[in-house]
Amino acid sequence: MLQLNFIRDNKDLVIERLKVKNFKTPQESIEKLLDLDNLRRDIQKQLDDNKQKQNAIAKEIGMLFKQGNKEEAESKKAQTSTLKANEKELQEKHSSLETQIKNLLLSIPNLPHKSVPNGKGEEDNEVVAMIGTIPQMSEDCLPHWDLCKKYDIVDFDLGNKITGAGFPVYKGKGAKLQRALINFFLQEGENDGYMEIQPPLMVNEASAIATGQLPDKEAQMYVVTADNFYMIPTAEVPVTNIFRDTIVDKKDLPIRRCAYSQCFRREAGSYGKDVRGLNRLHQFDKVEIVCIDSPEHSYEQLEVMKKHVGGLLDKLGLPYRILRLCGGDISFTSALTFDFEVYSAAQKRWLEVSSVSNFESYQANRLKVRYKDDNGKMQLCHTLNGSALALPRVVAALLENNQTKDGIKIPECLQKFTGFDIIN
RNA sequence: GGAGAGUUGGCUGAGUGGUCGAUAGCGGCAGUCUUGAAAACUGUUGACCUUCACGGGUCCGGGGGUUCGAAUCCCUCACUCUCCGCCA
Structure with a gap:
């Protein structure tokens, strides 16, 4: 706040x-x-x-x-x-x-940064960069949900049976691809100085309030009523809460953490073709990066994080664009957010795979993450986070963009983690 | 799940109704000494609300109560530890 x-x-x-x-x-x-x-x-x-x-x-x-x-x-x-x-x-x-x-x-939401454009919704977001070339697909190219079936790598019907819609089952090379992406993302995170964390997947009420999920987004979370826990919608919640009620040493800044977690979202009120296949799930995998720094450095860190996310997409060979979110689309707690969207060639649409934000002191004020400045005065830190990356839509784009008549080609950066270079 | 013991400042650890925000040690910071450093010695060292300031107030796991007065007594919740049970 x-x-x-x-x-x-x-x-x-x-x-x-x-x-x-x-x-x-x-x-x-x-x-x-x-x-x-x-x-x-x-x-x-x-x-x-x-x-x-x-x-x-x-x-x-x-x-x-x-x-x-x-x-x-x-x-x-x-x-x-x-x-x-x-x-x-x-x-x-x-x-x-x-x-x-x-x-x-x-x-009262966070104040938007001065660079945030006016606007009502996603149509007013500003495209700040477009990287890579959009692949020209043949007429008979398949959307990822058909490819999943064809190669039997993600089974949506099975997920329906076991749990319900939005809980797919990954099988064989599909499961391996998931594991490879997680390992790739974590490795890249470590290479860029983010300490790996394995957080709890459920948090208590205090944690959910501190990062702003409560009271704002209660309806979007799965609640474990018997113990009053919340299934995390993102690793941002437990990882940022590591620093709740702490005074960090200025010389330890910036603090960088990354975490793989499964994420749980009720997505109440989502319908239609947006939820087809892997586009929107109730349970999905994501590697999250979190950064804490002093106010004077937080916007440099935002750039550093954007670079990290962009680097991942470059290596995966996916065409993407970066959006500066407008005032109407930016989240409640964020001061400045950049979304990364990959182009999914068969669906012919952009899919959001990352959102990198600077919350300035808005979260830190609830979290009470502070440091002593050079005058010995207590100051609130700035907190930042970003997806690096969320898996399902990356998988969707990889499957669609890399499909050939021989099968789906695996990007080179993933091959040492998958152990295979094609799904066929 | 059952029984018991705990939770005090950055850490260790005293205090069991009356100048206690809290003894002491460690750590941190500053100074003396030293060419410099270490050691030793001296001083200093929590957060929050309020005030221009002086000052005032709150905080001893969280919440509530008893009392003129609570870190200290009572209730309650959370967490930690020990033993028993169950179990990956």
């Missing part, structure tokens, strides 16, 4: 930026927030004064008891009764205000 101090000092700027994000009620929300905060501080002052008086009396009573002056001590006790009654009332007001302020703050 945003920092209250910052909002207080930059009211007009905040309202202006929220408009770019298409936030419905910037003016009202911010003004209400500041009003509540003023009230809260006023009450806090009263509460502190009250407490101070009580503390003073308690101390006196303690002294009197020590001196053996019991009578006077007893008589002093009466003095606190009105103070206590008063305190209770103030306390209630104060905590009610605090909850209101917190809820309001949680409902």
Whole structure:
């Protein structure tokens, strides 16, 4: 969430930026927030004064008891009764205000970076780069779901039987291809300085709140009700939460982590051809990269991460484009996001395989990840993350783009992990 | 799942109702000494809210309660450890 101090000092700027994000009620929300905060501080002052008086009396009573002056001590006790009654009332007001302020703050999204274009939805995203050449396919080329069936490498019907839609079963070379991609991505991550993490696949409520999945996206997560755990929608959640409530040493920055995990998403409200085949799943595999750094370096790190993601796609030989997301399409918690989309030649469409974001201090404020700056002052870190990469759509594009009459060619960078160079 | 014991500042570890935000040691930082370093000695060393500042307030796993006063007593939840049971 945003920092209250910052909002207080930059009211007009905040309202202006929220408009770019298409936030419905910037003016009202911010003004209400500041009003509540003023009230809260006023009450806090009263509460502190009250407490101070009580503390003073308690101390006196303690002294009197020590001196053996019991009578006077007893008589002093009466003095606190009105103070206590008063305190209770103030306390209630104060905590009610605090909850209101917190809820309001949680409902306000991150401010978009100044480079974020205006826009309503994905049609307004800005294409900043287009890399590779779009393959010319023959008329009889197959979409990946047909290829999966033809070579018996991903079985959607079997997944339906065992669990339900969106839980495919990978078989034989299909399973091996998955394993190869995971290993390739993790190896590339390590090569670029990301320490590998194997995180829990379920997290508690505190973790889900800290990275912003709660309360915003509760309906998108699978909930394990018996123990009040949440299946992770991305490794970002457990990996970023490693640093929750920590003060990191400035000389350890930047912190880089990568993790392979399976990801679980309910995708409530998704229908139609978007969900065909591997395009949208309830369970999928992904390697995630996470970076934590100081505010002055976070945008350099964003570039470093973009380069890493682009490098993966280069090596896989997939044509891709990079989008700068517009205010209307950027996620709730992000300040600046670049999406990577690969071209899937048989479907003739772009598929998102990575999203690289700088959250600035928005997540860090909830997480309380801080460092001491050169003046010894506590500062919030900036957090960043990106997919590197999400598997299913990469597989979809690889299958479609690399199909030949002899079979599906495996990119060279994967062959040492697959042990084969063609699926036939 | 059953029984018991714990959870204190960066770490170790005292404190079991009254100047306790908390003894002490380690670690960290600064200084003295030294050509420099180490050692030794001296000092310093938590976070958060509020205030221009002085100051005030909160925090001893989380939440609630008892009391004039709680790290200390009670309730509750979470976690850790030991033993038993079950089990990959």
